[in-house]
Amino acid sequence: MSELAPGDQAREFAAAFRSLLDWAHATAPREDNEVSALVCGFLGPDGTRHSVVTRELPPFEHVNLQTAVDAWSAGAGRAVAVHGIAMPPHYGGLTLQQLVAGEVPPRLRLTAPVLTDLPNGPGSSLGCLRLAVLLVTDADGRYVVMISSPAEHQQDLLVEVAGLPVDQAQRVLAELDRLRADLNVYRGHLLDVSLNLMGGVSLSFADPPGVSRDDVVLPATVLARIERHALGVAGHREVLLAAGQHLKRGLLLYGPPGTGKTHTTRYLLGQMTGYTRLVLTGRSLVAVGAVTDLARVLLPAVVVLEDVDLVAEERTLGAASSPVLFDLLDAMDGAAPDADLLFLLTTNRADLLEPALAARPGRVDVAVEIALPDAPARRLLLMLYGRDVPLALTGEDVDLAVERTDGTTASFLKELIRRSVLESLHDDPALTVVTGAHLARALDDLLDAAQAVTRTLLGVGVDPADLPVGGALQPGPAPGARMAYRRAMIRRAMHYGG
Numbered sequence: 001m002s003e004l005a006p007g008d009q010a011r012e013f014a015a016a017f018r019s020l021l022d023w024a025h026a027t028a029p030r031e032d033n034e035v036s037a038l039v040c041g042f043l044g045p046d047g048t049r050h051s052v053v054t055r056e057l058p059p060f061e062h063v064n065l066q067t068a069v070d071a072w073s074a075g076a077g078r079a080v081a082v083h084g085i086a087m088p089p090h091y092g093g094l095t096l097q098q099l100v101a102g103e104v105p106p107r108l109r110l111t112a113p114v115l116t117d118l119p120n121g122p123g124s125s126l127g128c129l130r131l132a133v134l135l136v137t138d139a140d141g142r143y144v145v146m147i148s149s150p151a152e153h154q155q156d157l158l159v160e161v162a163g164l165p166v167d168q169a170q171r172v173l174a175e176l177d178r179l180r181a182d183l184n185v186y187r188g189h190l191l192d193v194s195l196n197l198m199g200g201v202s203l204s205f206a207d208p209p210g211v212s213r214d215d216v217v218l219p220a221t222v223l224a225r226i227e228r229h230a231l232g233v234a235g236h237r238e239v240l241l242a243a244g245q246h247l248k249r250g251l252l253l254y255g256p257p258g259t260g261k262t263h264t265t266r267y268l269l270g271q272m273t274g275y276t277r278l279v280l281t282g283r284s285l286v287a288v289g290a291v292t293d294l295a296r297v298l299l300p301a302v303v304v305l306e307d308v309d310l311v312a313e314e315r316t317l318g319a320a321s322s323p324v325l326f327d328l329l330d331a332m333d334g335a336a337p338d339a340d341l342l343f344l345l346t347t348n349r350a351d352l353l354e355p356a357l358a359a360r361p362g363r364v365d366v367a368v369e370i371a372l373p374d375a376p377a378r379r380l381l382l383m384l385y386g387r388d389v390p391l392a393l394t395g396e397d398v399d400l401a402v403e404r405t406d407g408t409t410a411s412f413l414k415e416l417i418r419r420s421v422l423e424s425l426h427d428d429p430a431l432t433v434v435t436g437a438h439l440a441r442a443l444d445d446l447l448d449a450a451q452a453v454t455r456t457l458l459g460v461g462v463d464p465a466d467l468p469v470g471g472a473l474q475p476g477p478a479p480g481a482r483m484a485y486r487r488a489m490i491r492r493a494m495h496y497g498g
């Protein structure tokens with residue numbers, strides 16, 4: 001044996017070790033993993049030659065995909081065997097291509113299908129495959145469909161097809177797309193849109209709002225105008241289209257906080273029972289593009305964009321333009337004019353929105369101001385929120401309360417009744433009667449508190465000493481620079497918890 005220098009020995013050992021690894025890799029059976037073996041065995045050598053075709057879907061489509069797969073699996077002449085897959089912890093995603101190629105982590109195992117239970121209607125749910133392969137036999141031959149739901153390293157839901165020529169695989173995916181749209185579980189429902197931790201859209205079925213027309217105190221002409229624009233189309237779709245009129249419409253409700261923009265919206269949503277109703281508010285407004293795409297599949301539909309000024313303000317704080325606000329306007333523009341699609345926007349800062357809306361006309365056809373309630377409206381609001389309360393008010397009590405609440409909001413009057421009840425409970429825990437004295441005490445307290453908070457927060461408010469006798473609440477001056485913060489605080493102060 002020839003002598004080698006230590007460096008040469010190491011090199012020789014490294015080279016030998018590398019060739020050992022290469023040999024092991026080359027000669028290892030492709031299907032040494034049971035999942036991979038199942039897939040490759042089912043497809044046969046011919047099937048594994050084809051490209052894997054993948055469709056990426058947003059996570060909220062998971063329940064629709066499962067619904068579609070269930071219907072599709074039951075199709076005539078089709079046999080489908082479902083196998084679950086267990087992954088080693090923290091493994092970074094698995095694709096069907098890996099299974100076909102035998103490139104899989106060693107601890108991948110076959111299991112009973114693992115299901116995620118997802119809502120598929122208000123009060124019902126469907127077990128949805130989390131990670132599974134479906135071995136399919138039908139008129140196209142033998143092929144494999146894999147479903148993998150979003151996980152640690154994968155934002156989207158994936159459906160993959162292996163074992164078919166590309167055009168046939170595409171047809172399978174298109175058929176699943178069609179079934180997802182046809183059987184869509186969100187169609188016709190009221191849905192809250194939110195963003196999950198990864199920034200993806202999630203949808204949840206919401207309860208019917210339960211606000212009747214009698215619960216909405218607005219001038220008759222105002223409410224009628226809102227109703228005509230939002231609800232009036234439903235009964236006349238065909239006639240309108242035949243007359244060349246568009247159905248897509250935008251309605252903006254604007255006015256001070258606590259006057260009933262959200263309340264009116266909830267009333268409308270309750271009326272639009274045949275519509276798919278998607279409600280975006282706060283952070284979820286950024287999802288307007290994806291949500292509008294969904295709405296277009298689920299017509300007739302309403303997309304509610306609550307407090308759109310929050311997005312408009314992003315522009316004033318950030319760079320020269322707000323991508324979110326323009327996304328929003330673009331999304332409104334993108335839908336076809338003949339779609340029965342209502343965009344319902346609310347804001348208490350129409351002035352912030354105006355430049356953007358003016359620059360891109362045609363998005364909002366009707367803007368309706370929801371103003372502070374006038375004296376007759378305040379009278380009605382007292383009655384509305386006092387209807388289940390043992391009120392014993394004289395005409396004079398009511399007149400005085402109506403007068404003193406000049407400049408307040410509907411939500412203020414609602415709170416006034418609640419406080420009057422508390423005043424009465426203070427005197428008599430049995431709540432036998434709420435009198436004018438209780439009402440007056442509650443009003444003293446509220447006007448005082450509201451005025452103090454308003455003054456402190458705005459830093460420019462009116463001193464209570466300057467108020468006219470009777471303490472009519474003056475709307476504060478329009479807030480200036482630190483507006484967003486102030487607005488939030490004022491809103492809280494005026495709302496009293498809504």
Ligand SMILES: Nc1ncnc2c1ncn2[C@@H]1O[C@H](COP(=O)(O)OP(=O)(O)OP(=O)(O)O)[C@@H](O)[C@H]1O
Pocket residue numbers: 215216217218255256257258259260261262263264307346347348381410411412414491498
């Ligand atoms: N016009 C109204 N008729 C009857 N009740 C109302 C009316 N306006 C407000 N309310 C009551 O006050 C609550 C708060 O009002 P709402 O949330 O609709 O105000 P808003 O105009 O949307 O305010 P914001 O601009 O802060 O969003 C409602 O839930 C409702 O109980």
Ligand SMILES: [Mg+2]
Pocket residue numbers: 261262263306346
């Ligand atoms: Mg609101």
